[in-house]
Amino acid sequence: xxxxxxxxxxxxxxxxxxxxxxxxxxxxxxxxxxxxxxxxxxxxxxxxxxxxxxxxxxxxxxxxxxxxxxxxxxxxxxxxxxxxxxxxxxxxxxxxxxxxxxxxxxxxxxxxxxxxxxxxxxxxxxxxxxxxxxxxxxxxxxxxxxxxxxxxxxxxxxxxxxxxxxxxxxxxxxxxxxxxxxxxxxxxxxxxxxxxxxxxxxxxxxxxxxxxxxxxxxxxxxxxxxxxxxxxxxxxxxxxxxxxxxxxxxxxxxxxxxxxxxxxxxxxxxxxxxxxxxxxxxxxxxxxxxxxxxx
Numbered sequence: 510x511x512x513x514x515x516x517x518x519x520x521x522x523x524x525x526x527x528x529x530x531x532x533x534x535x536x537x538x539x540x541x542x543x544x545x546x547x548x549x550x551x552x553x554x555x556x557x558x559x560x561x562x563x564x565x566x567x568x569x570x571x572x573x574x575x576x577x578x579x580x581x582x583x584x585x586x587x588x589x590x591x592x593x594x595x596x597x598x599x600x601x602x603x604x605x606x607x608x609x610x611x612x613x614x615x616x617x618x619x620x621x622x623x624x625x626x627x628x629x630x631x632x633x634x635x636x637x638x639x640x641x642x643x644x645x646x647x648x649x650x651x652x653x654x655x656x657x658x659x660x661x662x663x664x665x666x667x668x669x670x671x672x673x674x675x676x677x678x679x680x681x682x683x684x685x686x687x688x689x690x691x692x693x694x695x696x697x698x699x700x701x702x703x704x705x706x707x708x709x710x711x712x713x714x715x716x717x718x719x720x721x722x723x724x725x726x727x728x729x730x731x732x733x734x735x736x737x738x739x740x741x742x743x744x745x746x747x748x749x750x751x752x753x754x755x756x757x758x759x760x761x762x763x764x765x766x767x768x769x770x771x772x773x774x775x776x777x778x779x780x781x782x783x784x785x786x787x788x789x790x791x792x793x794x795x796x797x798x799x800x801x802x803x804x
Contacts, residue, residue, distance in 0.1 A: 551671065551672050551674055551675040551676065552568060552569075552670070552671070552672065552675075553566050553567060553568055553575070553579070553670065553671050553675055554566070554567045554568075554575035554675065554676045554677075554678070555567075555600075555627075555667070555671065555675060555676070555677045555678070556678050556680065556687065557584070557586070557593070557657055557677065557678065557679045557680070558680060558681070558682055558685075558686055558687055559586045559587075559592070559593050559595065559651075559679055559680065559681050560681040560682055560683035561682060561683055561685070561686035561687070561691060562583065562584050562585055562586055562648075562649050562650055562651060562691075563581065563582070563583060563584060563686035563687050563690075563691040563692075564580075564581065564582040564583075564584050564657065564659070564663075564687075565578050565580070565581050565582075565686075565687035565688065565689055566578070566579055566580035566581075566582075566667075566671075567579065568772050575676075577772050578687065578688045578689050579770050579771050579772055580663075580666065580689070580770050580784075581686075581687055581689035581690060581691065581692055581770075582659050582660070582663040582666075582692065583648050583649050583659075583660070583663075583691055583692045583693070583694050584648065584649075584657050584658060584659050584663075585630075585644075585647055585648050585649070585650060585651060585652040585653050585657070585658040586651050586652075586653060586657055586658075587651060587653050587654060587655040587656070588651045588652050588653065588654075589651070591653065591654045591655045592651075592655070593625060593653070593655055593656070593657060593679055594622060594625065594655070594679060595679050595680060595681065596622075596678075596679060597676065597677070597678050598621040598622040598625075598676075598677045598678075598679070599621065599673075599674050599675065599676055599677065600619050600620065600621045600667075600671055600672075600673055600674065600675045600677060601620050601621065601673055601674075602619070602620040602673075603618070603619050603620075603668055603673070604617075604618040604619075604620075605617065605668075606618075606635050607626065607628060608635075609628075609631060609654070609656070610624065610654060611631075611654060613631035613632060613633065613641065614631065614632045614633075614634065614635045615628030615629050615630075615631055615632070615656070615658075615664075616628065616629040616632070616637070616661055616664060616665070616710075617629055617661070617664035617665045617667070617668035618664070618668075619664075619667050619668055619671070621677040622677075624655070624656075625655050625656055625657075626656045626657070627656070627657045627659060627664055627667050627668075628656055628657075628658065628659070628664055629658065629659060629660070629661045629664045629665075629707065630644050630645045630648065630658050630659075630660070630661070630707060631644055631658070637661075637706065637707075637710055637712045637714065637715070638705055638706050638714070638715075639705055640704075640705050640706060640707055642697045642704040642705055644658070645660075645695075645697055645707065646694075646696050646697055648660065648694050649691070649694040660707060660708075660709040661707040661709050661710040661711075662707075662709035662710065662711065662794070662796070663709070665711070689770075692768075693766075693788075695708055695788075695792040695793075695794070696792070703716050703717055708792065708793050708794065709794050717793055719755060720754070720755045720791060720793055721755060721793050721795050722752045722753060722754055722755065722760070722765070722787060722788075722789040722793060722795050723752070723753050723755075723757075723795060724750055724751070724752060724753075724785060724787045724795060724797055725750070725751050725752075725753060725759075726749065726750060726751075727748065727749055727750065727751050728749065733799065733800065734799075734800045734801075734802050735749060735750065735783075735785070735799050735800065735801045735802065736749075736802045736804060737749060737775060737801065737802070737803055737804075738803070738804065739775070739776060739777070739778055739803055739804065740775065740776055741775045741803070742775075746767060746769060747762075747767050750767050750785060750787070752764075752765040752767070752787045752788075752789055752795075754789060760789055764789065765787055765788060765789050766787070766788045767785065767786070767787050768785075768786045769783050769784070769785050769786075769801070770783065770784045770785075770786065771783035771784055771801075773801055773803070774803070775803055777803065778803050778804055779802075779803055780800060780801070780802050780803075781800070781801045781802075781803070782798065782799075782800060782801075783798070783799055783800075783801045784796055784797070784798055784799070785797055785798075785799050
């Protein structure tokens with residue numbers, strides 16, 4: 510009887526361990542497959558403009574329709590002969606690293622149709638410091654084997670914020686990239702010693718962190734709240750937020766760009782949670798979450 514119980518418990522523990530592995534998606538090569546249970550109420554809708562190589566993310570309006578643009582990403586869709594398929598799809602499987610059909614690796618891969626995924630620019634190996642930098646420079650034009658390539662930060666945003674079951678629409682409109690426009694691409698040079706790292710990667714080992722700029726409020730009330738008047742323009746936003754280099758020296762006006770993403774209305778008083786993105790003269794991006802108060 511004692512041996513029977515020991516055998517029974519061993520099998521039970523093994524079964525539990527198997528279930529846990531299946532739930533978290535631990536693959537044979539050690540890659541962690543992040544699987545979310547399908548959510549009937551996703552928070553976002555992803556529109557991929559294949560012709561413009563631009564992605565726009567929408568959230569819901571007060572009527573529950575996905576009509577409010579909150580994010581815009583530059584991307585690389587499929588090149589000639591490997592075009593990203595047009596149509597309506599849904600996200601399913603999520604991978605921190607995923608080996609691609611050509612043997613390269615992508616970070617933060619999110620499948621939305623068969624072998625077609627959102628993912629970072631490819632890497633030679635499963636190493637964040639081994640990026641194919643020439644492919645990074647192709648963001649903004651068709652370059653992939655069918656997937657939608659993004660910067661590491663943008664791929665990670667989809668991976669972390671868009672639940673399984675999120676609708677993805679791939680369409681063509683060469684004349685209009687999307688309501689938020691198409692973000693500018695950062696180009697890496699052969700001489701750049703940091704070129705094998707994605708400048709947007711938040712990995713603590715990323716050497717780009719040493720020159721990454723920081724954001725600050727020009728009229729700081731010591732509460733970190735961005736305050737703008739009702740009816741404020743983009744010029745008012747630019748005047749309200751400054752950018753400093755890694756040494757803490759403020760950039761001059763015209764030496765940086767500022768964008769605010771999120772669900773907010775500058776014509777309506779209220780408090781909103783937004784994401785503020787700043788890009789300095791070196792093309793290195795920094796992004797922080799901030800509270801916007803329109804009064």
